[in-house]
Amino acid sequence: MTSDSPEQLTLLRDTVRRSRTKEPAPITETLPVARVAVDVSLPHLDRPFDYLVPEDMTAAAQPGARVKVRFAGKDHDGFVLERLEASDHDGKLVRLRKVVSPERVLTPEIADLCRAVADRYAGVFADVTRLAVPPRHAKVEGEPLRCDQPAPPPVSTSRSEWSPYPTGFLDAVSRGEGPRAVWTAVPGADWTLAFAQAAAVCAATGRGALLLAPDARDLERLAAACRAVLGENGFVTLSADLGPTARYRAFLAAARGSARVVIGTRAAAFAPVADLGLVAMWDDGDESYAEPRAPYPHAREVLLLRAFRQECAALLGGFARSAEAAALLESGFAHELIADRKAIRAAAPSVHIAGESDIDLARDPAARAARLPHRAFEIAREGLRSGPVLVQVPRAGYLPSLVCQTCRAPSRCSTCGGTLRRTGGSGPASCSVCGRPAADHRCPECGDTRMRAAIIGARRTAEELGRAFPGVVVRTSGSDNMLDVVPDAPALVVSTPGAEPVAEAGYSAALLLDTWLMLARPDLRAPEEAVRRWFNAAALVRAGGPVILVGDPSALPLQAIVRWSPEGYAAREIEERRTARLAPAAKLAELTGPSESVNDLVTRLRDLVPPSAGLEVLGPVDVDDETVRAVVRTPRAHGTTLVRALKDAQSARTTKKNPGTVRVQVDPPSFG
Structure with a gap:
C-alpha cells in the first residue's frame, strides 16, 4: 500500500470541498440592490444599508419583506425598504443572507411614518419598527386569509350621534377631503356609535379608517358599535391584548386589505390601513396612549403625523379637552367641533360642589371638611329611588395610607421604610412594599402605637356606604375587579377613576369624593388629569341628574365641571403652560x-x-x-x-x- 503525497491529499480535499459547496446564485440583473433597515438600535447606525440581491431571492425580497443580513460580523433581522439599480456606496456590497418571509409587512407609508416618529422623538428607526410590526408567526402567514377588498358598507342617512354638531366635518370626509377636528362630545353621547358612523362615511368613499380607544373595555364597546354599523366583517380589531398569534393574524388582515376599518388600542396606531382616509382617537389625554418603550411615542402624535403625511382626516374626541388638543386649535392645525351651549345644557348633569352656598353651610357646618357631607347622602338617597348611583374614589384598596393618631406623622415600615396600610377591617397593618405585618408599630416621633387613616380607599368606602344604606346593593369596580356594565336598578357603584362601568340607562346621580387627593398628586399635569377624570365620570349621569363634588368650592378645576366648560379649562391650562414654559x-x-x-x-x-x-x-x-x-x-x-x-x-x-x-x-x- 502506498501513501498519497501531501500535494495529492490537498488536491483531494479541494475536490471534495468543491463537490459539497453549492455555487452561490448570481446577482439578479433587475434592481440588484436592496436598501435594508437593519435591526440595530445604536443611534450612530440609524440609517439604511445596501445589500446585493441574489437571483433566487429577487422575487421575495420586495419592499416591506423581512430579511436576514450580515452586519458587524453577526446575522441581524431587517426590512427591505426599496430596490435600486445601483448603490451610492463606494465599497463592496455583501449579499442578503436570507428572505425570512416574502410577506410585505412594512409598507412604504408605515416605513415613512416610522422614520418621522423616530425623528420626532429623537429615537432610532429600528425601535419604532418593533412597535409598528408585531413579531412574525409563520403558521399565521400560511393561513388562507381573505385578501379581497370588501364592498363599502351602506351608510345610513340618519346621523343621530352627529346631529348636535356642525355637519362640516363628516361632509368633508364624505367628499374624500382631510379635515382635522377636536371634537368635544356632549354629556352622555355614545362616542362609540359616532366613531363607527364616521368610519362608515369614510369607508363609503373607498378609503380606510383607523379608530383608537384607550383600553380593552372601551375597545370592546367600540367593536360592538362597529358590528352594528359596519357588519361583522366590515372591520378588524388590532390590540396587544389579543395575544401574539391573534394580533399577527389581525395585523396581516389589515395589511392584506381584508377590511377598510381597523380599530384598536395604542398598539394599532401603526396599523397598515390601505388608502387611509380617517384617523380618530377617543380621550387622547388618557395615559394609556403613552408608549412605555423607546422612543416613547404618544399614539396621538403618531395619528397626527399620519394625518399630515397621508393627507387624511383626523378626529380627537372626548368629554374633556387636553392641553395638546387646545394647542392644535390655537395653531390652526385643527378646528373645533362642539355643540352649541343650549344643546350642552340640555344634556349635561346638574353639578354642584359640597358647601358651595351659605344654605349648605347652614344645614351642615362641616360640609366643606367632611368626606361625605350631609348633602351627598341626600343626593345618594334620592338617586337610589330611580337607578344606580356612581361614587368615585381616587384610591383603591381599604386604607392605603396610615398616619400616627397623635402627631399625624406618616406610619412607615421599620424594615424597608414603606408606607403602612390596612387591607381589610381586621388584622394588623402591613407594609405596602415588603408586605411585613406591623403589629408592634410605634411612631418614631411621639411613640404612640395608634394609627388612623390618611386616605380611605374604595373598598373601605363601599363598606361604609353599605352600613349607611342597609339593604342597598353595593358594587365595586377597580383594577382588581373591573365592571363593564351595571343594570338599571338601584345600587351604589363605588369605582376608582377610569374604572367606572357604564350604566344601561345612565346613572341617576354621582358623588365624586376626595377631589383634593387627585389634585395633590406630585405631577404638574395633576389638575388636567383630575378634570378629565371628573368630566368622564359626570358624563355618565343622566341629563339633569345631580353630581356633587366634595372639595374646595374655589378650586378652578372643580369650577370647570360646574360650568361644564372643558374648552375653557383647556384654554386656561395652555396659557399657564405657556407662562411656565411647559x-x-x-x-x-x-x-x-x-x-x-x-x-x-x-x-x-x-x-x-x-x-x-x-x-x-x-x-x-x-x-x-x-x-x-x-x-x-x-x-x-x-x-x-x-x-x-x-x-x-x-x-x-x-x-x-x-x-x-x-x-x-x-x-x-x-x-x-
Missing part, C-alpha cells in the same frame, strides 16, 4: 441616567444647540442613589433643533462607546 407650549426632553452620563449629554447639547434656540437646562436632580434626571427645553419654534441635537449627542456618545445609558424622553406625558 409642553405643549414648549419643547422639552427628560434625560435620566447615571450622573456622569447625563452631564456628558448635557454638555454635548450645549455645544450643538445654537444660543438663538434658547436652550434651558433644569437640574440634574437625584432620582435615587445611582440615577439623576435633567430636563432640557427650548421654545416650541426651536423644537426640531433640540430633537436633532439630542439625536446627534446620543450618536456621538455611542460612537465613542461612552459608558452609561441615558434614557431620553421627548415631551413626557407626566412631569413632576
Whole structure:
C-alpha cells in the first residue's frame, strides 16, 4: 500500500470541498440592490444599508419583506425598504443572507411614518419598527386569509350621534377631503356609535379608517358599535391584548386589505390601513396612549403625523379637552367641533360642589371638611329611588395610607421604610412594599402605637356606604375587579377613576369624593388629569341628574365641571403652560441616567444647540442613589433643533462607546 503525497491529499480535499459547496446564485440583473433597515438600535447606525440581491431571492425580497443580513460580523433581522439599480456606496456590497418571509409587512407609508416618529422623538428607526410590526408567526402567514377588498358598507342617512354638531366635518370626509377636528362630545353621547358612523362615511368613499380607544373595555364597546354599523366583517380589531398569534393574524388582515376599518388600542396606531382616509382617537389625554418603550411615542402624535403625511382626516374626541388638543386649535392645525351651549345644557348633569352656598353651610357646618357631607347622602338617597348611583374614589384598596393618631406623622415600615396600610377591617397593618405585618408599630416621633387613616380607599368606602344604606346593593369596580356594565336598578357603584362601568340607562346621580387627593398628586399635569377624570365620570349621569363634588368650592378645576366648560379649562391650562414654559407650549426632553452620563449629554447639547434656540437646562436632580434626571427645553419654534441635537449627542456618545445609558424622553406625558 502506498501513501498519497501531501500535494495529492490537498488536491483531494479541494475536490471534495468543491463537490459539497453549492455555487452561490448570481446577482439578479433587475434592481440588484436592496436598501435594508437593519435591526440595530445604536443611534450612530440609524440609517439604511445596501445589500446585493441574489437571483433566487429577487422575487421575495420586495419592499416591506423581512430579511436576514450580515452586519458587524453577526446575522441581524431587517426590512427591505426599496430596490435600486445601483448603490451610492463606494465599497463592496455583501449579499442578503436570507428572505425570512416574502410577506410585505412594512409598507412604504408605515416605513415613512416610522422614520418621522423616530425623528420626532429623537429615537432610532429600528425601535419604532418593533412597535409598528408585531413579531412574525409563520403558521399565521400560511393561513388562507381573505385578501379581497370588501364592498363599502351602506351608510345610513340618519346621523343621530352627529346631529348636535356642525355637519362640516363628516361632509368633508364624505367628499374624500382631510379635515382635522377636536371634537368635544356632549354629556352622555355614545362616542362609540359616532366613531363607527364616521368610519362608515369614510369607508363609503373607498378609503380606510383607523379608530383608537384607550383600553380593552372601551375597545370592546367600540367593536360592538362597529358590528352594528359596519357588519361583522366590515372591520378588524388590532390590540396587544389579543395575544401574539391573534394580533399577527389581525395585523396581516389589515395589511392584506381584508377590511377598510381597523380599530384598536395604542398598539394599532401603526396599523397598515390601505388608502387611509380617517384617523380618530377617543380621550387622547388618557395615559394609556403613552408608549412605555423607546422612543416613547404618544399614539396621538403618531395619528397626527399620519394625518399630515397621508393627507387624511383626523378626529380627537372626548368629554374633556387636553392641553395638546387646545394647542392644535390655537395653531390652526385643527378646528373645533362642539355643540352649541343650549344643546350642552340640555344634556349635561346638574353639578354642584359640597358647601358651595351659605344654605349648605347652614344645614351642615362641616360640609366643606367632611368626606361625605350631609348633602351627598341626600343626593345618594334620592338617586337610589330611580337607578344606580356612581361614587368615585381616587384610591383603591381599604386604607392605603396610615398616619400616627397623635402627631399625624406618616406610619412607615421599620424594615424597608414603606408606607403602612390596612387591607381589610381586621388584622394588623402591613407594609405596602415588603408586605411585613406591623403589629408592634410605634411612631418614631411621639411613640404612640395608634394609627388612623390618611386616605380611605374604595373598598373601605363601599363598606361604609353599605352600613349607611342597609339593604342597598353595593358594587365595586377597580383594577382588581373591573365592571363593564351595571343594570338599571338601584345600587351604589363605588369605582376608582377610569374604572367606572357604564350604566344601561345612565346613572341617576354621582358623588365624586376626595377631589383634593387627585389634585395633590406630585405631577404638574395633576389638575388636567383630575378634570378629565371628573368630566368622564359626570358624563355618565343622566341629563339633569345631580353630581356633587366634595372639595374646595374655589378650586378652578372643580369650577370647570360646574360650568361644564372643558374648552375653557383647556384654554386656561395652555396659557399657564405657556407662562411656565411647559409642553405643549414648549419643547422639552427628560434625560435620566447615571450622573456622569447625563452631564456628558448635557454638555454635548450645549455645544450643538445654537444660543438663538434658547436652550434651558433644569437640574440634574437625584432620582435615587445611582440615577439623576435633567430636563432640557427650548421654545416650541426651536423644537426640531433640540430633537436633532439630542439625536446627534446620543450618536456621538455611542460612537465613542461612552459608558452609561441615558434614557431620553421627548415631551413626557407626566412631569413632576
